[in-house]
Amino acid sequence: MVLGSATPSVQSWHNATIGKYKVASLSQRVNRQPLPLIQTVDLSRSRDDRGIHRYITSPLQKELRKTLDEGNQALIFLNRRGFSAFPICAHCGEALRCKNCDISLTLHKRANAFRCHYCGFSKAAVSTCPACGSDSIKLLGMGTEKIQEALSQLFPAARIARMDRDTTTRKGSTLRLLKDLKARRIDILVGTQMVAKGHDFPGITLVGVVCADLTLNFPDFRSGERTFQLLAQVAGRAGRGEQAGKVVLQTYNPEHFTIRAAKNQDFRAFFDNEIGFRQALGYPPFTRMIAVRISGKHQRQTASYAEALGSICREQLAANESSYGRLKVMGPIEAPLARIANRYRWQLLVSSPDAGLHRFVQDFFSGRRPILSDRSIKVAVDVDPFFLM
DSSP: OOOOOSSOOHHHHHHHHTTSSOOOOOOSOGGGOOOOEEEEEEGGGGTTOOGGGGTSOHHHHHHHHHHHHTTOEEEEEOSOOSSBSEEEETTTOOBOBOSSSSSBOEEETTTTEEEOTTTOOEEETTOOOTTTOOOOEEEESOOHHHHHHHHHHHOTTSOEEEESTTTSOSTTHHHHHHHHHHTTOOSEEEEOGGGTSSOOOTTEEEEEESOTTTTTTOSSTTHHHHHHHHHHHHHTTTTOSSSOOEEEEEESOTTSHHHHHHHTTOHHHHHHHHHHHHHHHTOTTSSEEEEEEEEESSHHHHHHHHHHHHHHHHHHHHHTHHHHOSOEEEEEEEEEEEEETTEEEEEEEEEESSTHHHHHHHHHHHSOOGGGGOTTEEEEEEESOSOOO
16 A cells, blocks of 8 residues: 655654654655745734735735736635624624534625534524624624635736635536636635645646634644645645745744744654654554544433443443553543534543553443433444544
8 A cells, every 4th residue: 555645644654753654755846846935924913904904914915916917826725615704793792603503603695694514504694693683793704705805806807716615516616617727717716625635726826825723723633733734735736837836824823833834844843743742642643542422412411421421431441440451531521512403512532552442442332331222312433533523
């Protein structure tokens, strides 16, 4: 088997460093093209700016103007679709939330509706505040729709297109966008992560990252890894033709080691920092992990079930500690997204650097546990979980 990636996972590179994998490195791009120059812009310095200048900063505007004047193309990346990701009531301050999930709705201006990106719930854009009835809704946050509209105001003569899930659902829409980009019928393409991976756009000489921090602080130990991979991948879209590329990376954390490594396009520097945190905290690849996910339609019943499940886990561990090795039970706790599609969600993490992990879970679920007979509660076992949200 051959695994190929410019941004390997921490797990894979760790396997390479300990000799489990053999490494073959490609030190240059195709046709010896130079890597793009990456410039970071500190967004905290523009926090007092108003309107579109808060998220399309002066350095990015300058580079966009230069790119358009030279007849080249630009890619603007923001991994969040919609127009406004956080609508709140200007009268009482209450956020407009999904009725089925514990998350705020997102305004999709083109569809004229507020939508939930998890369960699909939607309501009209003219909706009033559910708490006080006010129709004064302030549209905070941003998405690809808002960026596209802002760029249309800044560069009215430019041909601007958007590539995200909202614009690529119809059959053939993705192919049409890519053909238009290749034929130079698009000057600026605004998109989410679907524009970051695998595409070869020779005419793109500028990539602008609107906010590099959106995934950096997720409550998941892989958030830094995913952020680095995404930034490195989207930066790689610039300068793939005859002309050299440039990337303007806007961030509130320019000194964060993940952002610095992405700026320097140095995966090994990122790995050297990240692997130390993983080892100190006992996260993979130094341990194996299993997530037990509990969900139910009733809040108190689900919470009680999760707590009882955690107690039984600890009782089993205490009774057979010597046979399970250095095993840890963490939780249960509410999931970061505590309710999705009217189901309340809890999770329990079991980790161990030893082989006793799978034996523990098999013994637990093969035993007769009266608590596990509740059919209204769903329990899922995720071995080596990739996402902890």
